[in-house]
Amino acid sequence: MCGIVGYVGEREAVPVLIKGLEHLEYRGYDSAGIACLSHDRSKFFMIKEKGKLAELKAQLNGVPPQMRLGIGHTRWATHGEPSKINAHPHLGRDSRIALVHNGIVENYAELKSELERKGHRFKSKTDTEVAAHLIEYYYRGDLCEALRKAVRRMKGFFAFVAISHDEPNRLFACKRSNPLVIGVGHNEHFVASDVSALLPYTKRVIYLDDDELVELTPDSVRVTQLQKGTKIQKKVSEINWNVEQAQKGGFPHFMLKEIYEQPRVLSETILERIDDKGNIHFELLPKSTVKKLQKIKKIHIVSCGTAYHAGLVANYMMGKYVRLPIEATVSSEFRYEDPIVGPGDLVVLITQSGETADTLAALRLAKEKKALTLAIVNVVGSTIAREADLVIYTQAGPEIGVASTKAYIAQLGTLALFTFYLARLRKTIASQEYRELIGEFRKLPKSAEQVLKQVDDIDRCARKHFHRKNFLYLGRGYNYPTALEGALKLKEISYAHAHGYAAGEMKHGPIALIDEEQLVICIAPQSKTYDKMISNIEEIKARNGLVMAIGTYGSKALSKLADYLFLIPNTPEIFSPILSVITLQVFAYKIAVLNHRDVDQPRNLAKSVTVE
Ligand code: G6P
Numbered sequence: 001m002c003g004i005v006g007y008v009g010e011r012e013a014v015p016v017l018i019k020g021l022e023h024l025e026y027r028g029y030d031s032a033g034i035a036c037l038s039h040d041r042s043k044f045f046m047i048k049e050k051g052k053l054a055e056l057k058a059q060l061n062g063v064p065p066q067m068r069l070g071i072g073h074t075r076w077a078t079h080g081e082p083s084k085i086n087a088h089p090h091l092g093r094d095s096r097i098a099l100v101h102n103g104i105v106e107n108y109a110e111l112k113s114e115l116e117r118k119g120h121r122f123k124s125k126t127d128t129e130v131a132a133h134l135i136e137y138y139y140r141g142d143l144c145e146a147l148r149k150a151v152r153r154m155k156g157f158f159a160f161v162a163i164s165h166d167e168p169n170r171l172f173a174c175k176r177s178n179p180l181v182i183g184v185g186h187n188e189h190f191v192a193s194d195v196s197a198l199l200p201y202t203k204r205v206i207y208l209d210d211d212e213l214v215e216l217t218p219d220s221v222r223v224t225q226l227q228k229g230t231k232i233q234k235k236v237s238e239i240n241w242n243v244e245q246a247q248k249g250g251f252p253h254f255m256l257k258e259i260y261e262q263p264r265v266l267s268e269t270i271l272e273r274i275d276d277k278g279n280i281h282f283e284l285l286p287k288s289t290v291k292k293l294q295k296i297k298k299i300h301i302v303s304c305g306t307a308y309h310a311g312l313v314a315n316y317m318m319g320k321y322v323r324l325p326i327e328a329t330v331s332s333e334f335r336y337e338d339p340i341v342g343p344g345d346l347v348v349l350i351t352q353s354g355e356t357a358d359t360l361a362a363l364r365l366a367k368e369k370k371a372l373t374l375a376i377v378n379v380v381g382s383t384i385a386r387e388a389d390l391v392i393y394t395q396a397g398p399e400i401g402v403a404s405t406k407a408y409i410a411q412l413g414t415l416a417l418f419t420f421y422l423a424r425l426r427k428t429i430a431s432q433e434y435r436e437l438i439g440e441f442r443k444l445p446k447s448a449e450q451v452l453k454q455v456d457d458i459d460r461c462a463r464k465h466f467h468r469k470n471f472l473y474l475g476r477g478y479n480y481p482t483a484l485e486g487a488l489k490l491k492e493i494s495y496a497h498a499h500g501y502a503a504g505e506m507k508h509g510p511i512a513l514i515d516e517e518q519l520v521i522c523i524a525p526q527s528k529t530y531d532k533m534i535s536n537i538e539e540i541k542a543r544n545g546l547v548m549a550i551g552t553y554g555s556k557a558l559s560k561l562a563d564y565l566f567l568i569p570n571t572p573e574i575f576s577p578i579l580s581v582i583t584l585q586v587f588a589y590k591i592a593v594l595n596h597r598d599v600d601q602p603r604n605l606a607k608s609v610t611v612e
Contacts, residue, residue: 009188
């Protein structure tokens, strides 16, 4: 949460910072601000605005030229309401340093009182302003030293980027838990919360690890250990994402573009990893892990939000084909509930960003308990990808819309692939069944395209129901998580109440909601529980409820009962969540647009939740 960016080099800093913030705005949009050092070094040039980046951009007329050093921030409020005063950057007492921050200084109240006793006065309610004062308090002309001393006093986690009035050619950054990546250019350097902000300028990056501090000048990068100051050699990595992937490409919203990208994502995630003989290859799984994976006794799947729903689907996938005890848990529960995890267990962390605070803490806990850890991650080089024992990238490309769509599909595809890989390794799947499933797997990108052909019909349905405030989603088995995900998509971006339920539980509560006003979205593709879903739908219709159903081509009973029917091509049950969720994503998108919601940046949400 919160996006931070910094620049030092030969270009005008302001446009670089603004473009960087545009790419980071999905991380928070409560306020935005920049601080640059003016060419005459008389004082910081600083502007901040409440609300989205557009508000800040509207204030940019008359920016003085020749500012080659600067920092920027887009905020998701933790301490202090969204306001101009609480917006970053924050300055020290004598305005000698400017600071942007992503994270939480947990002992800020204590530090604030201490500084107040020394005569410091604070304008904002933020922990960051306290950090800025503390850093400046220790500042004696060397910002590296001041950061080291100040950070020693702080509890919590942070990514800081700072500039000093007295060091006009230097940009400083350090981190603990929250991400920072350095962009390496020619006579210029960048720093940002993630690579998307760097893509317009460079594909050469250095990932900063925890407790590292970097000092950047236009032509040098110096990384040292944050506490001890010892020099650290870092590797430069090449990013294979491109700028176009992070742009809307003619679509009105990133979310819609990302929904339409799903067939391609399925090909890139799945098909490229299956060779002509039907063998599955994960490029980053070393051969040495095969034995370990053969011996695992239990699988834990840990994740948050949409990725948690992918974990629930994996529970069904691996339960059926890998035949091991398996448990999917949300990261925030896993990390605090003393889970029974140990050597011989595999802990799978699913995460789009690779930075979610609770999932990162869960990973660290699993490692402490000596479990084997596998990260299924989208963002290359993210903290979770780097810290896990094993990593499989989902290869969805940059996902900008806050509501996750293509990353979810990529997670499901990757998890299915990993399920088959494990099942084969552990000999829990017959060769014939494996071959058939791989054959069906290859059809998924085309089938996803078929599903997307119904967008206009989904739109017509949405137009009839966009005013509703309550939606109920029902599914069974593999598609119980689809019901949860469909409901989550709708509430995230339309702000209507939507509830996902296991259809078998309908009689234990939700049935009381049903009358002629209630729209029930039933996910009922061909499966072993198809008939049970039909019975549920009969019960809804008997009470005059309205039914929007998702079924498989040729499902006669469903077509007779449903008020609205959307179809997916025939596919084995394990793949049905991949196809059926697409209709629900489009439905949520249409409802949100009809309600004039901010689809890509829904209120109060952030794409990357780097605080608990
Ligand atoms: C936030 C995002 C969701 C995402 C969840 C987990 O809530 O808005 O889209 O599913 O975090 O994020 P992760 O990056 O770990 O998948």
